[in-house]
Amino acid sequence: xxxxxxxxxxxxxxxxxxxVEVKTLISHPMESGLRRDGDGNLIPRQIINRxxxxxxxxxxxxxxxxxxxxxxxxxxxDATVPEPGTFTFTWYDDDGxxxxxxxxxSF
Amino acid sequence: MPGNARRATMAVLxxxxxxxxxxxxxxxxxxxxxGQVFVTRTEAPEHMEYVPEIISGWVFRSAETQAVQMDDFDxxxxxxxxxxxxxxxxxxxxxxxxxASCHGDAESMAGVRTQMPHVNEDGELWTMEDYINNCRTERxxxxxxxxxxxxxxxxxxxxxxxxxxxxxSVQIDGEAAEYWEQGRELYYTRFGQLDLSCAxxxxxxxxxxxxxxxxxxxxxxxxxxxxxxxxxxxSIHRRLRGCITDTRAETFGRGSDELTALELxxxxxxxxxxxxxxxxxx
Numbered sequence: 001x002x003x004x005x006x007x008x009x010x011x012x013x014x015x016x017x018x019x020v021e022v023k024t025l026i027s028h029p030m031e032s033g034l035r036r037d038g039d040g041n042l043i044p045r046q047i048i049n050r051x052x053x054x055x056x057x058x059x060x061x062x063x064x065x066x067x068x069x070x071x072x073x074x075x076x077x078d079a080t081v082p083e084p085g086t087f088t089f090t091w092y093d094d095d096g097x098x099x100x101x102x103x104x105x106s107f
Numbered sequence: 108m109p110g111n112a113r114r115a116t117m118a119v120l121x122x123x124x125x126x127x128x129x130x131x132x133x134x135x136x137x138x139x140x141x142g143q144v145f146v147t148r149t150e151a152p153e154h155m156e157y158v159p160e161i162i163s164g165w166v167f168r169s170a171e172t173q174a175v176q177m178d179d180f181d182x183x184x185x186x187x188x189x190x191x192x193x194x195x196x197x198x199x200x201x202x203x204x205x206x207a208s209c210h211g212d213a214e215s216m217a218g219v220r221t222q223m224p225h226v227n228e229d230g231e232l233w234t235m236e237d238y239i240n241n242c243r244t245e246r247x248x249x250x251x252x253x254x255x256x257x258x259x260x261x262x263x264x265x266x267x268x269x270x271x272x273x274x275x276s277v278q279i280d281g282e283a284a285e286y287w288e289q290g291r292e293l294y295y296t297r298f299g300q301l302d303l304s305c306a307x308x309x310x311x312x313x314x315x316x317x318x319x320x321x322x323x324x325x326x327x328x329x330x331x332x333x334x335x336x337x338x339x340x341x342s343i344h345r346r347l348r349g350c351i352t353d354t355r356a357e358t359f360g361r362g363s364d365e366l367t368a369l370e371l372x373x374x375x376x377x378x379x380x381x382x383x384x385x386x387x388x389x
Binding site for chain 2: 009072
Protein backbone atom coordinates (compact mmCIF):
# COMPACT_ATOMS: atom_id res chain seq x y z
CA UNK A 1 0.00 0.00 0.00
CA UNK A 2 1.36 3.42 -0.92
CA UNK A 3 1.81 6.32 1.44
CA UNK A 4 2.24 4.18 4.57
CA UNK A 5 4.76 5.85 6.85
CA UNK A 6 6.14 4.29 10.03
CA UNK A 7 7.40 6.50 12.84
CA UNK A 8 9.54 5.26 15.70
CA UNK A 9 10.93 6.91 18.78
CA UNK A 10 13.16 5.02 21.19
CA UNK A 11 14.99 6.32 24.25
CA UNK A 12 18.77 6.05 24.05
CA UNK A 13 20.12 3.47 26.48
CA UNK A 14 23.00 4.74 28.60
CA UNK A 15 24.34 1.36 29.76
CA UNK A 16 23.93 -2.36 29.18
CA UNK A 17 20.72 -3.65 30.74
CA UNK A 18 18.98 -0.28 30.58
CA UNK A 19 15.22 -0.27 30.04
CA VAL A 20 14.12 2.02 27.23
CA GLU A 21 10.70 3.24 26.20
CA VAL A 22 9.71 2.41 22.64
CA LYS A 23 6.95 4.23 20.77
CA THR A 24 5.84 3.29 17.26
CA LEU A 25 3.15 4.70 15.02
CA ILE A 26 2.27 3.84 11.44
CA SER A 27 -0.13 5.59 9.10
CA HIS A 28 -2.61 3.01 7.86
CA PRO A 29 -6.39 3.09 7.31
CA MET A 30 -6.94 -0.34 8.98
CA GLU A 31 -9.99 -1.01 6.84
CA SER A 32 -11.93 -3.61 8.83
CA GLY A 33 -13.68 -5.38 5.96
CA LEU A 34 -17.01 -4.87 7.70
CA ARG A 35 -17.88 -1.46 6.28
CA ARG A 36 -19.89 -0.81 3.14
CA ASP A 37 -19.39 1.91 0.57
CA GLY A 38 -22.04 4.29 -0.73
CA ASP A 39 -23.38 1.60 -3.11
CA GLY A 40 -23.77 -0.99 -0.38
CA ASN A 41 -20.76 -3.08 -1.41
CA LEU A 42 -18.38 -4.40 1.23
CA ILE A 43 -15.10 -2.52 1.35
CA PRO A 44 -12.40 -5.22 1.31
CA ARG A 45 -10.46 -5.72 4.50
CA GLN A 46 -6.97 -4.26 4.52
CA ILE A 47 -5.17 -4.06 7.82
CA ILE A 48 -1.73 -4.41 9.32
CA ASN A 49 -2.04 -7.95 10.62
CA ARG A 50 1.28 -8.33 12.43
CA UNK A 51 3.83 -6.11 14.12
CA UNK A 52 7.20 -7.24 15.40
CA UNK A 53 10.14 -5.65 17.14
CA UNK A 54 13.50 -7.41 17.16
CA UNK A 55 16.79 -6.48 18.78
CA UNK A 56 19.93 -7.85 17.15
CA UNK A 57 17.78 -10.60 15.64
CA UNK A 58 16.10 -11.55 18.92
CA UNK A 59 12.33 -11.12 19.10
CA UNK A 60 11.25 -8.47 21.60
CA UNK A 61 7.54 -8.35 20.83
CA UNK A 62 5.36 -10.08 18.23
CA UNK A 63 1.83 -8.77 17.95
CA UNK A 64 -1.16 -10.09 16.01
CA UNK A 65 -3.47 -7.26 15.00
CA UNK A 66 -7.18 -7.74 14.43
CA UNK A 67 -9.69 -5.67 12.43
CA UNK A 68 -11.00 -3.94 15.54
CA UNK A 69 -7.75 -1.99 15.90
CA UNK A 70 -8.26 1.52 14.67
CA UNK A 71 -6.54 3.69 12.08
CA UNK A 72 -2.85 4.51 12.51
CA UNK A 73 -1.92 1.75 15.00
CA UNK A 74 0.25 2.93 17.89
CA UNK A 75 2.37 0.76 20.16
CA UNK A 76 4.25 1.76 23.26
CA UNK A 77 6.30 -0.66 25.33
CA ASP A 78 9.49 -0.98 27.36
CA ALA A 79 12.45 -3.05 26.23
CA THR A 80 15.72 -4.02 27.87
CA VAL A 81 18.84 -3.22 25.86
CA PRO A 82 21.49 -5.87 26.74
CA GLU A 83 24.25 -4.61 24.45
CA PRO A 84 24.81 -2.05 21.68
CA GLY A 85 22.87 -2.94 18.56
CA THR A 86 19.82 -2.26 16.43
CA PHE A 87 16.08 -2.46 16.87
CA THR A 88 14.23 -3.60 13.77
CA PHE A 89 10.52 -2.86 13.61
CA THR A 90 8.37 -4.61 11.01
CA TRP A 91 4.74 -4.16 10.04
CA TYR A 92 2.98 -6.73 7.79
CA ASP A 93 0.14 -5.54 5.56
CA ASP A 94 -2.74 -7.75 4.34
CA ASP A 95 -1.69 -6.97 0.76
CA GLY A 96 1.73 -8.56 1.34
CA UNK A 97 3.65 -5.32 1.76
CA UNK A 98 6.12 -5.12 4.61
CA UNK A 99 7.21 -1.85 6.18
CA UNK A 100 10.32 -1.59 8.31
CA UNK A 101 12.11 0.93 10.45
CA UNK A 102 15.26 0.65 12.55
CA UNK A 103 16.79 2.31 15.58
CA UNK A 104 20.45 2.08 16.60
CA UNK A 105 21.53 1.87 20.23
CA SER A 106 25.13 2.67 21.10
CA PHE A 107 26.51 3.58 24.50
CA MET B 108 -20.17 39.77 33.22
CA PRO B 109 -21.33 36.89 31.03
CA GLY B 110 -18.00 35.18 31.71
CA ASN B 111 -18.58 35.14 35.44
CA ALA B 112 -22.08 33.87 34.98
CA ARG B 113 -20.73 31.13 32.78
CA ARG B 114 -18.12 30.13 35.29
CA ALA B 115 -20.74 30.08 37.98
CA THR B 116 -22.89 27.80 35.83
CA MET B 117 -19.95 25.52 35.26
CA ALA B 118 -19.24 25.36 38.96
CA VAL B 119 -22.80 24.30 39.65
CA LEU B 120 -22.62 21.71 36.91
CA UNK B 121 -19.39 20.33 38.26
CA UNK B 122 -20.70 20.23 41.79
CA UNK B 123 -23.97 18.70 40.68
CA UNK B 124 -22.79 15.88 38.47
CA UNK B 125 -19.60 13.93 38.65
CA UNK B 126 -20.15 12.60 35.12
CA UNK B 127 -19.36 15.94 33.53
CA UNK B 128 -15.91 16.10 35.01
CA UNK B 129 -14.00 13.57 32.88
CA UNK B 130 -14.82 15.45 29.67
CA UNK B 131 -13.08 18.57 30.88
CA UNK B 132 -9.37 19.23 30.79
CA UNK B 133 -7.43 21.66 32.87
CA UNK B 134 -8.54 25.02 31.52
CA UNK B 135 -5.54 26.80 32.97
CA UNK B 136 -3.06 24.39 31.37
CA UNK B 137 -0.38 25.83 29.15
CA UNK B 138 0.25 24.41 25.70
CA UNK B 139 3.96 23.72 25.34
CA UNK B 140 5.43 21.61 22.55
CA UNK B 141 9.18 20.93 22.59
CA GLY B 142 9.71 23.96 24.79
CA GLN B 143 7.70 26.26 22.55
CA VAL B 144 4.90 28.05 24.38
CA PHE B 145 1.69 28.66 22.45
CA VAL B 146 -0.76 31.51 22.93
CA THR B 147 -4.02 29.73 23.73
CA ARG B 148 -5.74 32.70 25.40
CA THR B 149 -5.46 36.33 24.50
CA GLU B 150 -7.42 39.54 24.24
CA ALA B 151 -10.08 39.45 21.53
CA PRO B 152 -9.50 41.49 18.36
CA GLU B 153 -11.17 44.90 18.35
CA HIS B 154 -13.89 43.89 15.92
CA MET B 155 -15.36 41.33 18.32
CA GLU B 156 -18.01 43.09 20.32
CA TYR B 157 -19.29 40.32 22.56
CA VAL B 158 -16.26 38.23 23.45
CA PRO B 159 -13.58 39.63 25.77
CA GLU B 160 -11.02 36.86 25.40
CA ILE B 161 -10.30 34.47 22.56
CA ILE B 162 -9.42 30.90 23.53
CA SER B 163 -7.96 28.08 21.49
CA GLY B 164 -10.04 24.93 21.12
CA TRP B 165 -7.17 23.04 22.75
CA VAL B 166 -8.14 24.53 26.12
CA PHE B 167 -11.62 22.96 25.94
CA ARG B 168 -10.45 19.41 25.31
CA SER B 169 -9.88 16.64 27.84
CA ALA B 170 -6.50 16.29 29.50
CA GLU B 171 -5.84 13.15 27.43
CA THR B 172 -6.56 14.88 24.12
CA GLN B 173 -4.49 17.88 25.17
CA ALA B 174 -1.58 15.57 25.95
CA VAL B 175 -1.63 13.96 22.50
CA GLN B 176 -1.05 17.34 20.89
CA MET B 177 1.73 18.21 23.32
CA ASP B 178 3.95 15.45 21.99
CA ASP B 179 4.82 15.56 18.31
CA PHE B 180 5.36 11.82 18.26
CA ASP B 181 1.97 11.02 19.72
CA UNK B 182 0.26 13.57 17.45
CA UNK B 183 -1.01 11.56 14.45
CA UNK B 184 -1.32 14.82 12.49
CA UNK B 185 2.46 14.80 12.14
CA UNK B 186 2.15 11.79 9.82
CA UNK B 187 0.45 14.11 7.36
CA UNK B 188 3.18 16.72 7.76
CA UNK B 189 5.73 14.04 6.84
CA UNK B 190 3.61 13.17 3.80
CA UNK B 191 3.47 16.80 2.76
CA UNK B 192 7.24 17.10 2.99
CA UNK B 193 7.59 14.14 0.62
CA UNK B 194 5.08 15.65 -1.78
CA UNK B 195 6.83 19.05 -1.68
CA UNK B 196 9.75 17.78 -3.77
CA UNK B 197 7.68 15.42 -5.91
CA UNK B 198 7.72 16.41 -9.61
CA UNK B 199 4.23 16.25 -11.08
CA UNK B 200 2.51 17.55 -14.22
CA UNK B 201 3.51 18.56 -17.74
CA UNK B 202 5.85 21.38 -16.67
CA UNK B 203 8.15 18.95 -14.86
CA UNK B 204 8.12 20.99 -11.69
CA UNK B 205 7.64 20.30 -7.99
CA UNK B 206 6.60 22.78 -5.31
CA ALA B 207 10.27 23.08 -4.39
CA SER B 208 11.25 24.09 -7.94
CA CYS B 209 9.73 27.53 -7.40
CA HIS B 210 9.42 27.87 -3.63
CA GLY B 211 12.68 26.29 -2.46
CA ASP B 212 12.66 24.93 1.07
CA ALA B 213 9.34 24.22 2.72
CA GLU B 214 10.40 26.65 5.45
CA SER B 215 9.74 29.43 2.93
CA MET B 216 6.04 28.81 3.66
CA ALA B 217 6.42 30.12 7.22
CA GLY B 218 3.74 32.70 7.89
CA VAL B 219 1.44 31.64 5.06
CA ARG B 220 -1.05 29.92 7.33
CA THR B 221 -1.44 33.03 9.51
CA GLN B 222 -2.85 34.99 6.57
CA MET B 223 -5.25 32.44 5.10
CA PRO B 224 -7.71 32.97 3.53
CA HIS B 225 -6.27 35.84 1.54
CA VAL B 226 -7.39 38.09 -1.32
CA ASN B 227 -5.38 37.18 -4.41
CA GLU B 228 -4.07 39.48 -7.17
CA ASP B 229 -7.40 39.35 -9.00
CA GLY B 230 -9.33 40.47 -5.94
CA GLU B 231 -10.78 37.02 -5.18
CA LEU B 232 -10.70 35.53 -1.72
CA TRP B 233 -8.68 32.30 -1.78
CA THR B 234 -8.08 29.62 0.80
CA MET B 235 -4.80 27.74 1.07
CA GLU B 236 -6.39 24.92 -0.93
CA ASP B 237 -7.18 27.38 -3.74
CA TYR B 238 -3.58 28.61 -3.81
CA ILE B 239 -2.22 25.06 -3.89
CA ASN B 240 -4.49 23.97 -6.71
CA ASN B 241 -3.74 27.12 -8.68
CA CYS B 242 -0.04 26.30 -8.46
CA ARG B 243 -0.76 22.76 -9.60
CA THR B 244 -2.95 23.59 -12.58
CA GLU B 245 -1.36 26.84 -13.75
CA ARG B 246 2.32 26.42 -12.97
CA UNK B 247 2.89 22.67 -12.80
CA UNK B 248 0.43 21.54 -15.45
CA UNK B 249 -0.84 18.97 -12.98
CA UNK B 250 -4.34 17.95 -11.99
CA UNK B 251 -6.02 19.81 -9.17
CA UNK B 252 -6.29 17.85 -5.93
CA UNK B 253 -9.62 17.14 -4.30
CA UNK B 254 -10.36 19.43 -1.36
CA UNK B 255 -10.34 16.60 1.17
CA UNK B 256 -7.90 14.30 -0.66
CA UNK B 257 -4.93 12.76 1.08
CA UNK B 258 -2.44 14.79 -0.92
CA UNK B 259 -4.22 18.06 -0.21
CA UNK B 260 -4.45 17.36 3.52
CA UNK B 261 -0.77 16.39 3.61
CA UNK B 262 0.16 19.61 1.87
CA UNK B 263 -2.04 21.96 3.92
CA UNK B 264 -0.82 20.25 7.10
CA UNK B 265 2.81 20.65 6.11
CA UNK B 266 2.47 24.26 4.95
CA UNK B 267 0.45 25.18 8.05
CA UNK B 268 3.01 23.46 10.26
CA UNK B 269 5.68 25.88 8.97
CA UNK B 270 3.74 28.67 10.72
CA UNK B 271 3.25 26.76 13.97
CA UNK B 272 3.53 29.10 16.95
CA UNK B 273 3.07 32.25 14.87
CA UNK B 274 0.01 34.41 15.63
CA UNK B 275 -2.98 34.28 13.30
CA SER B 276 -3.31 37.60 11.48
CA VAL B 277 -5.73 37.48 8.57
CA GLN B 278 -6.42 40.72 6.79
CA ILE B 279 -9.97 42.00 7.19
CA ASP B 280 -9.76 45.52 5.77
CA GLY B 281 -9.14 46.84 2.26
CA GLU B 282 -10.01 44.34 -0.44
CA ALA B 283 -10.90 41.72 2.17
CA ALA B 284 -13.55 43.90 3.84
CA GLU B 285 -16.36 42.89 1.53
CA TYR B 286 -15.69 39.15 2.03
CA TRP B 287 -15.29 39.65 5.75
CA GLU B 288 -18.69 41.36 5.98
CA GLN B 289 -20.23 38.48 4.05
CA GLY B 290 -18.61 36.01 6.43
CA ARG B 291 -19.83 37.90 9.46
CA GLU B 292 -23.34 37.94 8.06
CA LEU B 293 -23.19 34.15 7.69
CA TYR B 294 -21.79 33.75 11.20
CA TYR B 295 -24.80 35.45 12.73
CA THR B 296 -27.39 33.90 10.38
CA ARG B 297 -29.51 31.12 11.82
CA PHE B 298 -29.59 27.99 9.69
CA GLY B 299 -31.51 24.75 9.58
CA GLN B 300 -34.43 23.19 11.35
CA LEU B 301 -32.72 23.84 14.67
CA ASP B 302 -32.50 27.52 13.75
CA LEU B 303 -28.95 27.97 15.03
CA SER B 304 -26.26 30.41 14.02
CA CYS B 305 -22.55 29.86 14.64
CA ALA B 306 -22.80 32.50 17.37
CA UNK B 307 -25.49 30.64 19.32
CA UNK B 308 -23.00 27.97 20.30
CA UNK B 309 -19.55 29.44 19.80
CA UNK B 310 -20.16 32.95 21.07
CA UNK B 311 -23.06 32.69 23.51
CA UNK B 312 -22.27 29.29 24.98
CA UNK B 313 -18.60 28.43 24.71
CA UNK B 314 -17.43 26.77 27.90
CA UNK B 315 -20.84 25.17 28.43
CA UNK B 316 -21.66 21.55 27.72
CA UNK B 317 -23.68 20.67 24.63
CA UNK B 318 -24.57 17.17 25.76
CA UNK B 319 -21.17 15.47 25.95
CA UNK B 320 -19.34 18.19 24.02
CA UNK B 321 -17.48 20.98 25.77
CA UNK B 322 -18.30 23.86 23.46
CA UNK B 323 -15.32 25.81 22.20
CA UNK B 324 -15.18 29.16 20.46
CA UNK B 325 -14.87 27.39 17.11
CA UNK B 326 -11.41 28.78 16.41
CA UNK B 327 -9.51 27.86 13.25
CA UNK B 328 -5.94 28.27 14.51
CA UNK B 329 -5.44 24.51 14.81
CA UNK B 330 -6.48 23.55 11.28
CA UNK B 331 -6.04 21.27 9.52
CA UNK B 332 -6.98 19.33 12.61
CA UNK B 333 -6.64 15.66 13.54
CA UNK B 334 -10.01 14.74 14.98
CA UNK B 335 -10.15 11.55 16.99
CA UNK B 336 -13.76 11.18 15.81
CA UNK B 337 -12.61 11.24 12.18
CA UNK B 338 -9.52 9.12 12.86
CA UNK B 339 -7.90 11.46 10.40
CA UNK B 340 -7.06 14.97 9.40
CA UNK B 341 -9.76 17.30 8.11
CA SER B 342 -10.02 20.68 6.44
CA ILE B 343 -11.65 23.84 7.75
CA HIS B 344 -14.50 23.50 5.28
CA ARG B 345 -15.18 19.94 6.39
CA ARG B 346 -15.60 21.20 9.93
CA LEU B 347 -17.77 24.16 8.92
CA ARG B 348 -19.97 21.84 6.89
CA GLY B 349 -20.26 19.50 9.86
CA CYS B 350 -21.46 22.30 12.09
CA ILE B 351 -24.02 23.56 9.59
CA THR B 352 -25.26 20.02 8.94
CA ASP B 353 -25.72 19.62 12.69
CA THR B 354 -28.22 22.46 12.58
CA ARG B 355 -30.16 20.22 10.16
CA ALA B 356 -29.56 22.61 7.29
CA GLU B 357 -28.51 21.98 3.73
CA THR B 358 -24.96 23.14 3.81
CA PHE B 359 -22.54 24.83 1.43
CA GLY B 360 -19.97 22.97 -0.65
CA ARG B 361 -16.28 22.76 0.12
CA GLY B 362 -14.57 25.67 -1.58
CA SER B 363 -17.84 27.56 -2.05
CA ASP B 364 -17.79 31.35 -1.84
CA GLU B 365 -19.93 31.16 1.30
CA LEU B 366 -17.63 28.86 3.24
CA THR B 367 -14.55 30.77 2.09
CA ALA B 368 -16.03 34.04 3.34
CA LEU B 369 -17.09 32.36 6.57
CA GLU B 370 -13.59 30.95 6.95
CA LEU B 371 -12.15 34.45 6.69
CA UNK B 372 -14.50 35.82 9.33
CA UNK B 373 -14.00 32.94 11.74
CA UNK B 374 -10.23 33.09 11.22
CA UNK B 375 -10.30 36.81 12.04
CA UNK B 376 -11.94 35.97 15.37
CA UNK B 377 -8.74 34.10 16.19
CA UNK B 378 -6.28 36.83 15.22
CA UNK B 379 -3.64 36.68 17.95
CA UNK B 380 -3.87 32.96 18.78
CA UNK B 381 -0.90 30.79 17.84
CA UNK B 382 -1.15 28.53 14.82
CA UNK B 383 -1.29 24.98 16.23
CA UNK B 384 -1.52 22.97 13.03
CA UNK B 385 -1.74 20.07 12.99
CA UNK B 386 -3.74 20.16 16.20
CA UNK B 387 -5.58 17.29 17.90
CA UNK B 388 -9.23 17.55 18.87
CA UNK B 389 -12.05 15.24 19.94
